[in-house]
Amino acid sequence: MQLVPFSAKLKPITLAVGMFSTTQFAYSDMDAYSGILSVASNSKTAEHIKSVDKNDYIYFSQKFRFQYHLMNWEKKTTFLSSTKSIIDDEDFQAIVSMGYAAVPYILEEIESKPSVLVWALNLIYNKKITNNPNATITDACKLWVKHLKK
């Protein structure tokens, strides 16, 4: 039997069908892998994703807002010793005005890096965490974290 080149035996229609089926296989494989098809076809999942997206949006926009003000505040006040200047700073006030929404981010921050950011909690909750005259800022940060995370 004589071998002939493979392409010479394929008619155009056969080639087109072959390409189409291969392409579809490839795409469906990708969809199955990424889960895109299942999301689009399952209304409960789609609904869930929508709500997660909304919550995520709120979470990230608040976190972004907090981080933005925190960065500006630190830049301007890290070297200051005057409580008034530190607290009256507009970015510090912006954090305080976020109210309870800022609390998780403040806790995250003072847990990893104790700082006078803890005073934002004094202003948000309108109270001190300790009246111990020997407590330091680091102690106060630890006490707030313990108090609010329990």
Next chain:
Amino acid sequence: MGEALEEIKRFLIDIFPNLSDDPYFEITSSATPNYNCIAWACNYSDRWIQPTYLGRPSLDCVVWWPPEVTEGIEPPNLKELFEFHGYVECNSGEFEEGYRKVALYYSKDDNNWTHAARQKSNGKWTSKLGQSNDIQHGTPEAIENNNYGKVYCFMKRKFE
């Protein structure tokens, strides 16, 4: 550690440009929020010495403004605090054997006190920079800048 220190030094020189010409400039502690410059000038390293915050709820760990001293943010209030601690005003920051000196700083723009530095027994000066590090500097003027303003006055007391 050496590289990190150099980086902090460069950063501080950005903020306090006069330090670039100061051969005695050194970082002498890690950054800590546990005390401020006023406490450090009074030789404490475990508290913020500030007046309670003028009509606002008290803040954690800001409790050490002596009740005998008028609360306030104007330079004479800070001077009164150091008088309470036994200091008297003097003419300069020149080293005097047997005396400890402090330099008080103020911002001319808003007439607020901003900082205090303390002279060490070797004649150099030491400052706690807000929540940042302690540093040694050769002269009180080395840390004058936009935030700290200028030296308002010098005070001294017998070294004990």
